[in-house]
Amino acid sequence: MKMDPRLCWLPFMGPACEASDPFAMAQAELALGLASLEGVQARVSLLPGRGDGYEIKKEQDTYLVQGGEKGALYGVYHLLLSLHAGECPLTKWNEPAFPLRMLNHWDNMTGKVERGYAGDSFFYQDNRFDYDPARIRQYGRMLASVGINAISINNVNVHAPADRLVTDQLLPEVKKIADILRPFGVRLIIAVDYALPVTMGLKTADPLDPAVQAFWKKQCDEIYACVPDLLGFLVKADSEFRPGPYMYKRDHAQGANMLARALKPHRGMLIWRCFVYNCRQDWRDHSIDRPKAAYENYAWLDGQFDDNVILQVKNGPYDFQVREPVSPLFYAMEKTEKAIEFQLAQEYTGHQIDLYYMAPMWKEVMDDLRVMPKHICAVTNLGRDENWTGHHLAQANLYAYGRLCWLGREMDGKGEARRWIALTFGQHFPEADRLLSMLMDSREIYEKYNAPLGLCWMVTPHTHYGPDPEGYEFALWGTFHRANHQAVGIDRTEKGTGYACQYPEDMAKMYQDTDTCPEKLLLFFHRLRYDFKMKDGRTLLQRIYDDHFEGAQGAERLLSDWEKMQPHLPEAIYAHSLDRFRRQVKNAHDWRDIINTYFYRFTGIADEKGRKIYD
């Protein structure tokens, strides 16, 4: 498992240190970091009981980092990164916006990563643990340097033997990973299989069955004896063929609380995913609307979850599509702790082949949220690839995600991109402005050549790369757009499926009126005729055509911008990303031509500007 420690945003650091705890790590990493900074003096001191926070002052010529148990370490990285980025490192007392700042690995023990686009897992291979401790330390440093403090280490779709991570069969191996990451302030979460009691010999996994409750209590006692600071469990239940409490006619509060009570004596948390919907839906049945599912399954349970339960809710009501509204569940369930879940893995956003910087999207979500969820989580975009993320520039998403975790809605996506560029390519990188524009434009470019205006799901089934306008149209996943010769989209207003009514009244009103609904979400909420007039006077159809031509041009521009940067880039980095930009251009052309042709075949209406739309 070859890797070059310089291939991240801390290229000046070399291999990560070993230390016994986060403060010792802070001291070691500070010493190491200072070696790369001529003439800088600094020291770090611990403020017991102050947790994740820190401040940085300067006394005479010496920077003084003061912080809590983990805060001291975060402060040290803040100092080093600021200095390397050419920014002033001084800061008043600085605390993170979210107490739990999590990443979810979708790593299978086979080594394959579900929806992974950066090579195999760096934890597993061939159904066993198989890793380089130095690389795990390097990873711990990356996480700590942006303040991420918890990771789940296995796929939420728990396939054997990963179901045994919580048993004495594999717990000793989990402990080794926990021990490596603990000094970086990173705690582990294990994704568990709800049916484990049955696999282990019980007759049922019914959460109300005393034997099941006893099973999990005993299991938790064993787990915490081995990994005393395990954060807790992550559960995907009753979702996409995973087992869960519905199998026993129990609701999800009953299902989650049972596990939460087993964790409680150990101060463990139970993180429960709300990605529950009917995945055997008949397209002929217009009475079901998948985006309504999370709200319908959970909203009525508010107040019934134990206080160590966290409901983990995807940012949108569907599934990490390029453009979705914020999930209505975030405006409900006031009495329930929630975590918002993003996806760094570019499942629907270009497979880490196409450039897609996510911070602008997160910023929009944060702006739309009225009450911030307490915690935050993201599916990683990481793998064994030497550069961690497949596309080298996709590292910016991991970096910016950490900053989002720390700063919440104060995060400035552009500023963080600029800082990531300075750290990765050097403070005086002459092409920084061009690269910054590429990152900042990338989401809009991708969105324009993808499915139009929040329509979603025109992607190739299974792989989720490239266009297939009707690929999901007659499938069982509840992902329809019902395009015909006159109109396209699902009416989700009160006259349609009523999805919009799951929002607070003023938002529902805003979404339901085509005049006030944000244009980029028009086809998420409305079924519209192709001659619908957009605000600027264009027809919906022409807007679709224009977006797709512009999106493809944008992809071509990204490629030519990258080509211009060649003289200023290491050859290997240049060539590696060049290949990706070329593939992106091909992908963008496919999207442009197939989506435009798809609508042209329905309407027979040519592009107003006479551009080529194929028959």
Next chain:
Amino acid sequence: MKMDPRLCWLPFMGPACEASDPFAMAQAELALGLASLEGVQARVSLLPGRGDGYEIKKEQDTYLVQGGEKGALYGVYHLLLSLHAGECPLTKWNEPAFPLRMLNHWDNMTGKVERGYAGDSFFYQDNRFDYDPARIRQYGRMLASVGINAISINNVNVHAPADRLVTDQLLPEVKKIADILRPFGVRLIIAVDYALPVTMGLKTADPLDPAVQAFWKKQCDEIYACVPDLLGFLVKADSEFRPGPYMYKRDHAQGANMLARALKPHRGMLIWRCFVYNCRQDWRDHSIDRPKAAYENYAWLDGQFDDNVILQVKNGPYDFQVREPVSPLFYAMEKTEKAIEFQLAQEYTGHQIDLYYMAPMWKEVMDDLRVMPKHICAVTNLGRDENWTGHHLAQANLYAYGRLCWLGREMDGKGEARRWIALTFGQHFPEADRLLSMLMDSREIYEKYNAPLGLCWMVTPHTHYGPDPEGYEFALWGTFHRANHQAVGIDRTEKGTGYACQYPEDMAKMYQDTDTCPEKLLLFFHRLRYDFKMKDGRTLLQRIYDDHFEGAQGAERLLSDWEKMQPHLPEAIYAHSLDRFRRQVKNAHDWRDIINTYFYRFTGIADEKGRKIYD
């Protein structure tokens, strides 16, 4: 590998005999067969040098079977099957229509059968030979009982380790199979990897390279020392990513002749598949038309193939679709020996879940052929399933295929179905007429709910089961229909792609005129508006709707017919097929609704008879 010898069309026979050669087998099988026939006396005698033919006379009370080396065995089965079917067994001298009557196994050595719907391979498992010799003998009897005399034993897509079937690594295993099947008159064919010389250490597989020629000569010497009656090689070259002579800028005559010359001293044949086309075709490019490919690749090479080369040509120009015209290659290449290739495996015809009796289709093909190809071949529909073919009734296709091999265009599909029913379910089966109707109607039923009028390829990609109208529309396989709001289909006349011009002039004229083109092929040859008037006055659109409603009703009728037969069927047989018929009804409803909705969404025109078409 459980199997019940009664689960075939020779239920009265029990386990197959062992014998040293076909005549000894004829004697043994006759003795065994007579044991099940009270009061019947018969004997068999050999007419040396008379090959596959036989005659059956009656002298006093004794039937006398006289036949050639294999003919005596064929005659014995003719006698036994006729008596069990309640038919007169007497026959004048009787010879097969085709000298080579072949089956191709698409069995991989992993055990998986490519496009197999009856379980894993009964030859292989886990990349090694793994079989029950008694079952192979049983299989040999089934083949001999209908006169099939050669099988290829591995997938034409040759995956390692099957590439070593022709080397000393696996040849001894091939020999064992050959030894079991030889007494049944069945010879083996091995599908070879054109790149084997490279795999084995040479720098090239160029057919004009002397080292490559020497390699294959030496290999053939070894092979024939081990299996002296091997029929020869089967090759899929330059097709769907398989290696071939095009890689070395050689044509297919050069490529095939090189192998043929290595086989020639051993009287081996080289069977060369003509399934060659551009499988990376861009949908935007209207200049290429895949059905033209076989003719374009081969027709100009007529006269250049050695006399032990057989070109194996699929029955239609595409790929075993439900409705295709006969391949134009059968009307060309007069100087070249050809074999026609059918597919018993129901890849596009219902996966041996849906009932699809193929004899009516073969009959149509035979009627359309002007010169009969010399040989005949079919991809098997067989696997480890106890009943051999998944759907028990799919056995009728294997049986009837053997009869087609023997009788050529004289084969009577209905008569053979009746005979198969009598053999399988008993001469006095009270539901014989109902079952016969089911078999005879099955193809039209399936065709009606499938893609309309020869349009092809509205099937789910990869799996090839169930509808997906645009699943192949933007893919790389050259399988387009280009439906839009006005019209559907590819114009293959001289004004279009010119495919029709590959036929003899009178046929080309017939196909190019919508008045004379067979209606069932209208959308194969023509692009037509939905308001095109069919001969009976219906619009094309209404015809599509009608066919799909009728096809689904047909599937429902098959189910209810089967249900009526319950009292007269063994419970296990009844229940097993009942499940298949229920799945067929679901499949037919999916096809009906999705295809109808697909065209309704383009046109907005409702069904004239007011039947339900979903939005």
